[in-house]
Amino acid sequence: MIEENGGERIIDGKIKALEKKIQDHEKRISELERAVFIRKAKLRVQEFKGLSGGIGCLISKGFLNSPRSVKEIHAELGKEGYHYSVQAVDKILRVDFMAKRKILTRIKENNIWRYVVRK
The missing domain is CATH 1.10.10.10 (Winged helix-like DNA-binding domain superfamily/Winged helix DNA-binding domain)
Structure with missing residues (x-):
């Protein structure tokens, strides 16, 4: 029983670590998308030369x-x-x-x- 609980704790810990990594990646992706879309919006401003x-x-x-x-x-x-x-x-x-x-x-x-x- 102790080994199973210990194994479950390890698995739970790994799952939480993976969830944290996924959240970090999603945050980074959303920041990158915001930066890219802002640049595109600036490029669309027409300059008449x-x-x-x-x-x-x-x-x-x-x-x-x-x-x-x-x-x-x-x-x-x-x-x-x-x-x-x-x-x-x-x-x-x-x-x-x-x-x-x-x-x-x-x-x-x-x-x-x-x-x-x-x-």
Whole structure:
């Protein structure tokens, strides 16, 4: 009887030690997951750099949800701190945002091209 109780105590002790290790591992895993998910959330913050970034910023703010001329877009970019020539703005709208990415389309109203987000 004493040997059995002693054996049971040893087994109980080993089980408790394993349960403690499992709890420690679960705690470490949850801490690691929190650290990883926080980093991913920070990476998702959009940074708008350069002229393409400035136009992307205007699109994300909804400025191009209604048709806008190149001059209107150029003026709004200036307000946002993006200072580029009208020609550069026009070219990036046509080449990058219309032809390559297909985000924008343009409509001709009174001989003036107006750019708007493609639906």
